[in-house]
Amino acid sequence: MAGRNGRTVRDLRRGNRTAVLQRLYFDGPMSRFELAPATGLSGGSISNVVAELVADGLVEEAGTVESDGGRPRTLLRVAPASGHMIGVDVGETRVRVELFDLTLTELARTERPLERQGYDVEVIVGHIRDGIAEVLAETDITPERLLGVGVGVPGIVARTPEQGAVVHGQTIGWDAVPLESLLRSTCELPETLPYFIDNGARTLGHAEMWFGAGHGAANAVVVLFGSGVGACLVTQEVEQGRSLEWGHLTVRVRGRRCRCGALGCLDAYAGAEALLDRWREEGGRPPQGTDEETALTAMLAAAYPAEGADADPAALNVLEEAAEYLGAGLSDLINLFQPERILIGGWAGLQLGPRILPAVRRYAASYALRHPAERVSIDLGGLGPDAVTVGAAILPLADFFAAGGQRGTRGRARHDRRA
Amino acid sequence: MAGRNGRTVRDLRRGNRTAVLQRLYFDGPMSRFELAPATGLSGGSISNVVAELVADGLVEEAGTVESDGGRPRTLLRVAPASGHMIGVDVGETRVRVELFDLTLTELARTERPLERQGYDVEVIVGHIRDGIAEVLAETDITPERLLGVGVGVPGIVARTPEQGAVVHGQTIGWDAVPLESLLRSTCELPETLPYFIDNGARTLGHAEMWFGAGHGAANAVVVLFGSGVGACLVTQEVEQGRSLEWGHLTVRVRGRRCRCGALGCLDAYAGAEALLDRWREEGGRPPQGTDEETALTAMLAAAYPAEGADADPAALNVLEEAAEYLGAGLSDLINLFQPERILIGGWAGLQLGPRILPAVRRYAASYALRHPAERVSIDLGGLGPDAVTVGAAILPLADFFAAGGQRGTRGRARHDRRA
DNA sequence: GGTCTTAAATCACGCCCTAAATTAACCCAT
DNA sequence: ATGGGTTAATTTAGGGCGTGATTTAAGACC
Numbered sequence A, B: 001m002a003g004r005n006g007r008t009v010r011d012l013r014r015g016n017r018t019a020v021l022q023r024l025y026f027d028g029p030m031s032r033f034e035l036a037p038a039t040g041l042s043g044g045s046i047s048n049v050v051a052e053l054v055a056d057g058l059v060e061e062a063g064t065v066e067s068d069g070g071r072p073r074t075l076l077r078v079a080p081a082s083g084h085m086i087g088v089d090v091g092e093t094r095v096r097v098e099l100f101d102l103t104l105t106e107l108a109r110t111e112r113p114l115e116r117q118g119y120d121v122e123v124i125v126g127h128i129r130d131g132i133a134e135v136l137a138e139t140d141i142t143p144e145r146l147l148g149v150g151v152g153v154p155g156i157v158a159r160t161p162e163q164g165a166v167v168h169g170q171t172i173g174w175d176a177v178p179l180e181s182l183l184r185s186t187c188e189l190p191e192t193l194p195y196f197i198d199n200g201a202r203t204l205g206h207a208e209m210w211f212g213a214g215h216g217a218a219n220a221v222v223v224l225f226g227s228g229v230g231a232c233l234v235t236q237e238v239e240q241g242r243s244l245e246w247g248h249l250t251v252r253v254r255g256r257r258c259r260c261g262a263l264g265c266l267d268a269y270a271g272a273e274a275l276l277d278r279w280r281e282e283g284g285r286p287p288q289g290t291d292e293e294t295a296l297t298a299m300l301a302a303a304y305p306a307e308g309a310d311a312d313p314a315a316l317n318v319l320e321e322a323a324e325y326l327g328a329g330l331s332d333l334i335n336l337f338q339p340e341r342i343l344i345g346g347w348a349g350l351q352l353g354p355r356i357l358p359a360v361r362r363y364a365a366s367y368a369l370r371h372p373a374e375r376v377s378i379d380l381g382g383l384g385p386d387a388v389t390v391g392a393a394i395l396p397l398a399d400f401f402a403a404g405g406q407r408g409t410r411g412r413a414r415h416d417r418r419a
Numbered sequence C: 001g002g003t004c005t006t007a008a009a010t011c012a013c014g015c016c017c018t019a020a021a022t023t024a025a026c027c028c029a030t
Numbered sequence D: 001a002t003g004g005g006t007t008a009a010t011t012t013a014g015g016g017c018g019t020g021a022t023t024t025a026a027g028a029c030c
Helices: A009-026 A032-039 A043-055 A121-139 A179-186 A200-211 A272-281 A292-303 A313-337 A347-367 A370-375 A387-402 A412-416 B009-026 B032-039 B043-055 B121-139 B179-186 B200-211 B272-281 B292-303 B313-337 B347-367 B370-375 B387-402 B412-416
Strands: A059-064 A074-078 A084-090 A094-101 A106-113 A146-153 A156-160 A164-169 A174-177 A195-199 A219-225 A229-235 A242-244 A341-345 A377-380 B059-064 B074-078 B084-090 B094-101 B106-113 B146-153 B156-160 B164-169 B174-177 B195-199 B219-225 B229-235 B242-244 B341-345 B377-380
Touching: A009 A032, A009 A043, A009 A059, A009 A074, A009 A387, A009 B009, A032 A043, A032 A074, A043 A059, A084 A121, A084 A200, A084 A387, A094 A121, A094 A387, A106 A121, A121 A179, A146 A179, A146 A200, A146 A387, A156 A195, A156 B370, A164 A179, A164 A195, A179 A195, A195 A200, A195 A387, A200 A219, A200 A229, A200 A242, A200 A341, A200 A387, A219 A313, A219 A347, A229 A313, A242 B313, A272 A292, A272 A313, A272 A347, A292 A313, A292 A347, A313 A341, A313 A347, A313 A370, A341 A347, A347 A377, A370 B156, B009 B032, B009 B043, B009 B059, B009 B074, B009 B387, B032 B043, B032 B074, B043 B059, B084 B121, B084 B200, B084 B387, B094 B121, B094 B387, B106 B121, B121 B179, B146 B179, B146 B200, B146 B387, B156 B195, B164 B179, B164 B195, B179 B195, B195 B200, B195 B387, B200 B219, B200 B229, B200 B242, B200 B341, B200 B387, B219 B313, B219 B347, B229 B313, B272 B292, B272 B313, B272 B347, B292 B313, B292 B347, B313 B341, B313 B347, B313 B370, B341 B347, B347 B377
Parallel strands: A084 A146, A146 A195, A219 A341, A341 A377, B084 B146, B146 B195, B219 B341, B341 B377
Antiparallel strands: A059 A074, A084 A094, A094 A106, A156 A164, A164 A174, A219 A229, A229 A242, B059 B074, B084 B094, B094 B106, B156 B164, B164 B174, B219 B229, B229 B242
8 A cells, every 4th residue: 555656856856847847838838937936846946947848858938028127037838849649539430640749739630430330440450550650741740759649449448567558348349459559569650659548538538628618627527428428537637537437327227228238328318329219219210321410410400490390209308308317427427526517528419518408407406416516517518529639649748747758757557547 | 737746855755754654554564674675765765764763653663583694684563552543433323433543453432322313413523522532531542642533424525625524414414514613613632633524435445445355455446335325436545535425326317216305316225224115115014113223134034034934025025126226336336437346334234235245246247337347346345334433543544644654744635636 | 703694774975955145137217 | 338226047055865885783503
């Protein structure tokens, strides 16, 4: 029950580099003078640490601030080009690869569609390899400049000492897929390059927390509402975040059969796939041969038609019921985690949100305990459906910061703390 | 998103004191020589740190070990009398106060029964004050020697800057009770004495983790199954533990009304109170005028009578169904947290456990996702129904260790990280 | 008693952070 | 333009810390 904490005086320096980098990153250009109270360090140490970071090329000057008598403060910022990250979103219908600079500015993106139910591992690994090669070629960035590759996937990600990240995606038929070692052997990238493979909801969560509607909160639950539903709990420290197999919480003992095999999972009532299934069962007729997104749009239009037209009672009923199930599912998270905010993202969530959010809020409040329910806000995410890649790219970046901006000395150990 | 990590070189020393203390505490008497690799420190530093701890009276020599040539190793241990803790269990039917020495050896205990439904705050605070005075008097220990008072309560514990710990116990009618400030003003203890108020399930969890069936696991979920049900997630670091309002997860949308007001909570199907209610509804006749514990024993006897007698089908049915709901409820925790172990404690759990555990395991496996379900074990706790006080006493002890064995410099901040 | 073995203490060294003292950079009034 | 006034950044003691090598302590064995 010990766990080494930072043994030598050198670790102090690493921690202080991290603190300076983070402050500079989030609170914009800043002078050394402001940095001191912000990080809790003395002016002397700030000078010292900043000099080191500038020498390393991680921090650069960014002009000075007007002074009315007295030496002007010189502003500092993290150098955007001192490192790059790749973010990959292995989604339900496509694999998207994006390349970012340190400030999470998108430099290139590429997307490869997946065939329906086409969760073939080989194909996806191929897509990722090709995608990475493409964005690197497009921007003329050498792999050596990369801080790492972040990948968001559906399902549970476990870590083994031998194979690294292993994906257990029960709903997509992935059983113990050693994605990390597959990527390592397939992509022609430097051997030391770290891969960060994590649940897609969790990467989305980081993105919302750093740049979206979660910014400023001490913690939040971010829901990825797409074909199925997932969620994650995020806090200000990236390492603390936890992905939650929310979709497979039991909301109705002996209820509907879920695609995971169990009875009464939330996923069987609330994901886009489940909604369309239920609509069909109730006599609804989604358009044939289109993708889920189009079908869901049609369902929404049927339930809430334009002025004058009649609403489809089946669609309306299914959506209303889904709101109740979502509310009940959220109440579980509210009771367990007492988050400040709940943010709903994912293409289906963003599409349905404006319609069903009030009902979801109502049901969540009625199913949850009063104290935590009073303190939580439930809203849509602020980043659009493409944020999973951003979140994936945050993983290597956060690790880079945690290492004090030193490449190579990575501690993946931090991430192994599940549960 | 920074958070200071340990700014000055002095924090290093504190961390190393913590490491040495913890190793010595858990891995028994140990020589300086063994301590070095165990803590990752050099021999020189061990000598140095140990000398300091001995000077502080926290560590003492404990004999030497035989040598076959060479200087014999002198063993060291944490001095049991260098500090004491009080653990309080505010339970459903009584308030229990116990006094422990540093090794969690019980020095004195006292118990005060509560009247049925008697959750009057004043009364309970009085019981705690009297109980503390009693155990201190009995052992002649002055309050100055206390490291702190730990209190396990039902419900959610929040922390406010002004009032300290505030308890929201919806099922016992406590709405924002500022228990910490009430205790501070009521008990005549030193002003600086820290109080650690936490959910009872969480304190039980720590006890199981340190001394019970959770020992050695990286993490575990501990269930407190009494009149109602609660749970907590515990890890090796005390600060990381989290209490979970498990009893109010929704396991059946639009299901039975729970005493918290919502529909379909697990608590409405699985706590001892709910079991007895349901038995009554199905025509069972629990003994009148007895306490819940006796009634539950009767129910169990009715469902599983001695050889030859006929089983009460109603009782049997209710218990069987409860096993399914418990299994489903556990599956939620399995999916969310992927714990290594689940331990069921609390008086009702320990009583019912031997009968229903196999069914609970079966249902949990069928409702949970395959990967985490394969990795979890579900067992009874190892500590008996009285462990809540032990766990409560662990809270000040863990804090003392985290502060490197220095009184006064407490950082309650660590505990404020909810969610 | 001398030698070997092993544990613990001591010491020189390099590093780190703080606080105080300097130096740098700029404004303004004379 | 020049010297005082201000404020920012750097430099300089001063005190701590952990490491790794070296010494000292303590016992066993011959």
